[in-house]
Amino acid sequence: MDPSGNTLFGSGLKALSLASVLTLAAALALVFFYAPLDGDQGFIQKIFYVHVPMAIVALSGFVVAAVFAVAHLRTRLAKYDMLSYVTIHMSVIFGVGVLITGSIWAKGSWGKWWVWDEPTLVSFLIVFLLYATYYPLRYSIEDPERQARYSSVFAITAGAFVPVNFIVVRLSESLVHPRVLNTTAGNMPGEMRLTFLVALAGVALLYATLVKLELTAKHARMQLKTLRRMLEQDQPSGAVRPPLATVPAKPE
Amino acid sequence: MPALPLDEAGKYVAGAYAVFVTLILVYVAIMAAKLQRIERELQVLVTLAEKRRRERNR
Numbered sequence: 054m055d056p057s058g059n060t061l062f063g064s065g066l067k068a069l070s071l072a073s074v075l076t077l078a079a080a081l082a083l084v085f086f087y088a089p090l091d092g093d094q095g096f097i098q099k100i101f102y103v104h105v106p107m108a109i110v111a112l113s114g115f116v117v118a119a120v121f122a123v124a125h126l127r128t129r130l131a132k133y134d135m136l137s138y139v140t141i142h143m144s145v146i147f148g149v150g151v152l153i154t155g156s157i158w159a160k161g162s163w164g165k166w167w168v169w170d171e172p173t174l175v176s177f178l179i180v181f182l183l184y185a186t187y188y189p190l191r192y193s194i195e196d197p198e199r200q201a202r203y204s205s206v207f208a209i210t211a212g213a214f215v216p217v218n219f220i221v222v223r224l225s226e227s228l229v230h231p232r233v234l235n236t237t238a239g240n241m242p243g244e245m246r247l248t249f250l251v252a253l254a255g256v257a258l259l260y261a262t263l264v265k266l267e268l269t270a271k272h273a274r275m276q277l278k279t280l281r282r283m284l285e286q287d288q289p290s291g292a293v294r295p296p297l298a299t300v301p302a303k304p305e
Numbered sequence: 306m307p308a309l310p311l312d313e314a315g316k317y318v319a320g321a322y323a324v325f326v327t328l329i330l331v332y333v334a335i336m337a338a339k340l341q342r343i344e345r346e347l348q349v350l351v352t353l354a355e356k357r358r359r360e361r362n363r
Contacts, residue, residue, distance in 0.1 A: 095308030100321040107325070150328050154321040161309055161317035259329070266336055273343050280350055287357070 062268035073262045076255035080248070088248040100158040102248060106256035108151045108177065112215055114144030114260060115184060119212020122205035134201040137208050139267045141187055143260055148181040172225045176218050183211050 084102045091098035118140040125133035155174065156166045169175060190207055194200040241249065308314070 091308075093308065096311050096314040097309055097317050099318045103321060103325050146328065146332060150325055153324045157317050157321045157324070161314060263329075263332060270336055270339050270343065274339075277343060277346050277350070281346075284350060284353055284357070 062265060062272050066262070066265050066269060069258065069262045069265060073255065073258040076251065076258050080252040080255040083248040083251055088245050089242065091245075094162055097158065097161040100154055100161075102252040103256075104151060104154040104158055105249070106253040107147050107154065109253060110256050110260045111144045111147035111151055112177075112180070112219065114140050114147065115180070115215045116212050118144065119209045119215075122208035122212070125201065125205045126209075131201070134205060135268060135271060137205060138191070139264050139271065141184055141208060142267065143264050145181065145184050145187075146263075147256075147260065148177070148184070151177065152181065172222045176222045180211075180215055180218060183214070187211075 080102065084099055088099075088102070090096060091101075118137045121133045121137035121140060124130070125137060155177075159168070159174075160166050167174065187204065187207060191200055191204045194203055309317070
């Protein structure tokens with residue numbers, strides 16, 4: 054916190070970044086030098102160590118965003134709305150990564166970029182498209198308080214849908230998409246499980262780092278606006294108030 | 306479908322990891338551009354605040 058009591062989102066960012074880099078580097082080393090080749094899929098199974106952690110982190114992020122949205126509706130504090138917004142934003146970006154890496158893996162394993170009769174794939178796409186509507190919804194509302202409130206309601210509703218969707222898909226029959234992480238601890242050998250867990254930790258740390266980075270930038274921007282308003286109001290008495298020059302988006 | 310040979314599978318694996326890295330790099334580049342803009346705006350405000358201080362001190 055700064056002396057005025059405002060939250061400083063940037064604190065701890067350096068340590069988190071370092072932890073992310075080290076964990077991801079360890080994960081990469083384990084993927085290519087330690088984890089054995091899969092008996093069925095061979096080398097292409099290595100995509101598992103980036104695709105699945107991103108999917109888990111993205112879906113968890115949607116649920117976390119719902120928790121922040123609940124906190125926002127209860128406390129009306131803007132910081133929770135910002136946390137919810139940024140978490141959803143990052144999860145959508147990770148969702149893009151999941152869909153693309155999944156398609157690459159599908160092409161290599163099944164010979165097709167996408168299959169429409171596989172519940173796991175289609176359900177993730179539905180969740181992704183649902184959250185893609187968050188931004189048009191949010192920015193179609195001009196009033197900032199209403200915008201934050203409606204966005205929180207959306208985040209809670211959609212966040213509740215994610216675990217329900219996940220459970221329903223797990224109960225259904227899978228046609229081609231592998232079910233590696235089932236409730237009986239999976240068929241993964243110890244080396245694969247360790248590699249997967251390190252990769253999951255690395256991707257989760259990366260997610261947290263990028264969320265923190267975006268929060269820091271957004272907070273800095275808000276403080277800049279506040280400072281600009283203060284300078285505009287703080288005029289010597291009797292002075293004409295010229296409008297403050299705005300910084301152009303690109304250097305002239 | 307039988308497992309692809311290593312040279313073919315390698316391209317898919319490389320492609321997937323390249324997508325992952327590219328996403329991160331693109332995001333970091335966008336954030337860097339935003340932070341540059343914040344820095345420029347801050348510079349304008351600092352200049353203005355200094356100018357006001359000089360005017361008051363006259």
